[in-house]
Amino acid sequence: MQTSTFIIYTALSAAFLPFATSCSQTQNSSRAVAAASSSNLTTIPAAFHGAWTSNPSGVGFDTDDGHLRVEAGKIHGWEWSGDVVSVKANGPRTVAVKSKGFAEGEPYESELILQLSADGSVLLTKYNTGGGWRALYRARSE
Numbered sequence: 001m002q003t004s005t006f007i008i009y010t011a012l013s014a015a016f017l018p019f020a021t022s023c024s025q026t027q028n029s030s031r032a033v034a035a036a037s038s039s040n041l042t043t044i045p046a047a048f049h050g051a052w053t054s055n056p057s058g059v060g061f062d063t064d065d066g067h068l069r070v071e072a073g074k075i076h077g078w079e080w081s082g083d084v085v086s087v088k089a090n091g092p093r094t095v096a097v098k099s100k101g102f103a104e105g106e107p108y109e110s111e112l113i114l115q116l117s118a119d120g121s122v123l124l125t126k127y128n129t130g131g132g133w134r135a136l137y138r139a140r141s142e
Helices: 002-037
Strands: 050-053 066-072 074-077 079-088 094-103 106-116 122-127 134-139
Touching: 066 122, 074 094, 079 106
Parallel strands: none
Antiparallel strands: 050 066, 050 134, 066 074, 074 079, 079 094, 094 106, 106 122, 122 134
16 A cells, blocks of 8 residues: 555656646746846945045045945945945936945935946936935046
């Protein structure tokens, strides 16, 4: 009796395996399509990374109180920094970055919109709470 149960189990498993594999592939394909069409990202895209200064010549990053440093999971400004909480793509060169951190020692949450120029040399920034766009330039060594 035990042998016949094993044979039946093996036959059912063999019959079910292609179906299970097919379902798994369909689910994986659906997830891939959903991820590709989703505008939610896990980190700030690499094109935005780097040091940015308000000086159009790209120098003076360390003394510029309007500077910004962008990393995959962190964003830093003058006397504030935050860990990236979420990133949402709003187009091919625009992202909205929510961060949580500290500004002058106090807890600080922000949403900063970053828009990169086509050549990657200018970064427009704007806080979601208001205000206008501010241009920053890719910092270079002095």
